Amino acid sequence: MLDFKVKGLNIAVIMGGTSAEREVSLRSGQAIISALRNNGVNVTAVDGVTELLSKKISGFDAVFNILHGEAGENGELAGLLSSMRVKYTGCDMPSAVVSWNKNWTKILVANRGISTPFSQLINSAEELETKDNGPWIVKPNQEGSSVGLYFCNDKQELNTNTQLALEKVDSVLVEEFIKGSECTVSIIKGKALPVIRIEPKVGLYDYKAKYESGNTGYFCPSGYPEELENRLKKDALITYKILGLKGWARIDFMIDKQGKHWFLEANTTPGMTETSLVPKAAKAIGWSFDQLVVQILSTAFMTDQGELYD
Numbered sequence: 001m002l003d004f005k006v007k008g009l010n011i012a013v014i015m016g017g018t019s020a021e022r023e024v025s026l027r028s029g030q031a032i033i034s035a036l037r038n039n040g041v042n043v044t045a046v047d048g049v050t051e052l053l054s055k056k057i058s059g060f061d062a063v064f065n066i067l068h069g070e071a072g073e074n075g076e077l078a079g080l081l082s083s084m085r086v087k088y089t090g091c092d093m094p095s096a097v098v099s100w101n102k103n104w105t106k107i108l109v110a111n112r113g114i115s116t117p118f119s120q121l122i123n124s125a126e127e128l129e130t131k132d133n134g135p136w137i138v139k140p141n142q143e144g145s146s147v148g149l150y151f152c153n154d155k156q157e158l159n160t161n162t163q164l165a166l167e168k169v170d171s172v173l174v175e176e177f178i179k180g181s182e183c184t185v186s187i188i189k190g191k192a193l194p195v196i197r198i199e200p201k202v203g204l205y206d207y208k209a210k211y212e213s214g215n216t217g218y219f220c221p222s223g224y225p226e227e228l229e230n231r232l233k234k235d236a237l238i239t240y241k242i243l244g245l246k247g248w249a250r251i252d253f254m255i256d257k258q259g260k261h262w263f264l265e266a267n268t269t270p271g272m273t274e275t276s277l278v279p280k281a282a283k284a285i286g287w288s289f290d291q292l293v294v295q296i297l298s299t300a301f302m303t304d305q306g307e308l309y310d
Contacts, residue, residue: 019069
């Protein structure tokens with residue numbers, strides 16, 4: 001592990017904000033604050049971008065971004081901090097803009113030969129075209145943590161749920177539903193951690209299954225064949241590099257009944273709550289939560305070549 005001295009650093013942990021993921025972000029932030037303080041870091045909790053702007057940002061050694069959704073992941077925060085020459089965790093503005101857009105991400109990934117479910121980007125219900133009999137997934141093109149995710153078993157449900165989704169967001173993806181098991185690969189500083197297999201006991205792995213239900217099973221070791229696990233890790237790292245991500249991320253896949261894996265999406269500011277996946281993967285390689293947080297923080301002080309700034 002990196003010999004990174006954190007004691008005495010002044011770190012702002014930005015969390016909360018105004019997105020649909022506010023409550024989860026606050027929980028993630030509090031867990032991170034506790035871990036940093038355990039390591040002797042001077043921490044300032046900041047609720048969203050507006051509050052951050054009221055602080056003397058230049059007085060912080062770095063900003064730990066755990067602002068889920070919108071400003072924290074769409075490039076707004078990264079652009080602001082870059083313009084002020086303040087170090088921060090997570091990817092830069094161009095990478096955030098691209099990875100926040102699920103459709104753009106899927107196009108880039110597909111162009112590198114990684115399979116991803118067929119999908120249609122639509123801005124109005126009138127644009128909807130269906131040539132098969134489903135089922136489908138409807139989800140916002142730019143949102144996180146499975147917010148606004150709909151399963152549609154037939155065309156009537158598809159039309160209804162598409163209209164519901166478009167009442168809340170400007171554009172949605174209507175995506176072919178891949179029946180199988182969901183899994184995820186966490187990446188820390190360019191290293192793929194063990195794959196986690198996710199098994200919701202009922203329905204989809206949506207926001208409720210992630211954060212409000214105790215009925216989701218998480219398996220690490222995944223139980224997949226070693227060859228499949230290695231392919232998942234390889235494609236996760238390819239995706240990480242294609243999108244220009246930095247520091248840490250989580251890449252989600254589906255495994256179908258034939259054992260083929262399908263890319264779903266990339267998460268540039270993953271959750272760090274008691275049910276979150278990155279801490280589970282880190283634990284599998286012997287990292288405590290506190291060690292994981294320090295590793296993520298260290299990436300704010302690293303060059304693109306993986307070296308610490310002077």
